[in-house]
Amino acid sequence: MSAICKVRSILDDSFINNLPLTEVFVDSITCPKNISKVVLELNLLFPLPELIHLKRVKSKEVLLFPSQNIVKEEVHKILQERGFPIDLLKNEIRKVEVAAVPPLVRSQYLQCHSIWPCNFHSDKYIEKLYTNTLFSDEELKIKMKFMNITEDIGKFSKNNNGVLIVDPKSNSVVAVGYDRSNDGPCRHAVMVAIDNVSKSQRGGCWTNDEYFTVDQCNSNCKDIPSDILALLRGKYTDIKFSDSALIPSERVTPYLCTGYDVFSTREPCIMCAMALIHSRAKRVFYGKSSENGGLGTLCKIHTVKNLNHHYEVFIVENIEEKKDS
Amino acid sequence: MLNKVIHSDILQKKRKLDSSKEESTSPTCINGNIKTNYFSEYEQKYMEKAFELANEALQSNEVPVGCIFVYEDNIIAIGRNMVNETRNATRHAEMCCIDQVNDFCKKENLNFIAVFKETFVYVTVEPCIMCAAALYDLKVKSIIYGCKNDRFGGETVFNVADVLKPVTTRKGGYRADDAMNLLKLFYQGVNPSAPSSKLKRKFKETT
Ligand SMILES: [Zn+2]
Ligand SMILES: [Zn+2]
Secondary structure (H helix, E strand, C coil): CCCCCEEECCCCHHHHHCCEEEEEEEEEECCCCHHHHHHHHHHHCCCCCHHEEECEEEEEEEEEEEEECCCHHHHHHHHHHHHCHHEEEEECCCEEEECCCCCCCCCHHHHHHCCCCCCCCCHHHHHHHCCCCCHHHHHHHHHHHHHHHHHHHCCCCCCCCCCEECCCCCCEEEEEECCCCCCCCCHHHHHHHHHHHHCCCCCCCCCCCCHCCHHHHHCCCCCHHHHHHHHHHHHCCEECCCCCCHHHHHCCCCCCCCCCCEEEEEEEEHHHHHHHHCCCCEEEEEEEECCCECCCCCHHHHHHHCEEEEEEEEEEEEECCHHHH | CHHHHHHHHHHHHHHHHHHCCCHCCEEEEEEECCCCCCCCCCCCHHHHHHHHHHHHHHCCCCCCCCEEEECEEEEEEEEEEHHHHCCCCCCHHHHHHHHHHHHHHHHHCCCHHHHHHHHHEEECCCCEEHHHHHHHCCCCCCCEEEEEECEECCCCCCCCCHHHCCCCCCEEECCCCHHHHHHHHHCCCCCCCCCCCCHHHHHHHHH
């Protein structure tokens, strides 16, 4: 099967939206050789701390100050009052809309730079996220395989909701979960998987004894129900299941889901999205958007400012289209 | 009714005396357009019970949050934070209570959807985003809480109600300073399950 898999980042709106604009006054410089003098005087008399990302000059025009409620005719009066030598300017005042905030990605930079020049410090990592080029083809293949396993796990629930928690350092499966809301209203696949990670760390709250054989309980895979484990091991022979959680050589016991990738058939709801914040997940990949989704549809919990942890979110598109039909 | 009003007046005066920061103690209410700025005797009684549970959590080295669920004037669930004990960061007091209500419904052969709709939640700290979303989805009747949750609050940090448009009424501010002081006591100490900063650094190096 050829991997037609596209992994798209779900970024904060501030990266996606057009930059908000604000109106400023600009004027033309009388004599080009005075440019530096004009800029120096303006920076001194009219500093623009909020618009520091903007260049002060565009060819023969200079940016004066935000227009606010000031009329064009009063601009030179204001300049003069502050002691600016107005003979350096032509008094050909124009109102121009410029970027109100610094551009975060190249496309925003290009959008605002065409109106008025601005500074831009490209963040290579964010640019990769924005252009969906973070993962190599090899990595994409692995992500897709994990997504396939997640779908297989979902089949154990009545609504096909499955979750897989993976340690990306070793590409091994730490825990699985599928929707068990028959046993309790909050036992969404994500919540079950999180609890199964806790179990791999000698914790956990929900019993699932009925899912395990005695033999299973003695192995270090007790967070994966035995029937699922057998099925997965048979089908995905090259994937390690639940071997990484407590590698003795690692010395440090894993803390919650720190460093783990989470794969989910559907976009997690707000409760589950926040549960993954509490659990310190590293990345969340999901297959389909949900009506009640908290990672792109209703809101983007992973971009809420003031939270002490954030994870990255990706939607894995076109996974196994054949099987869907 | 008159009695209640008088009582609430006394309570408010007392609260003002108790605290120098008047603002943080004044109860807030988001209940449609109805402004309710006092707590009935019932509410006080149940909140006191929630505070007992918060204290118990503190003694057990857990984030001191206590919670009770009340249905038809009966306490049907009592919960406190159990994150460290279960190594599961989602085991907040409210989540523990939700599981208990589910057990209660099974035992009493009641429809849990119907029960949650008539359930009053009393919790010492504003529910976090996760718990708020869970409680709104379950359509609980009301949430009454103590102090704001400025780290994870489902109103304060991100207003879940804006997106989920819940039927649940919310009212906060009961002994807010006391609830907050309990949290401060906990965070001044060391969370025994969290890796120390040194360990954390080590962990980061290996990731
Ligand atoms: Zn969910
Ligand atoms: Zn919570």
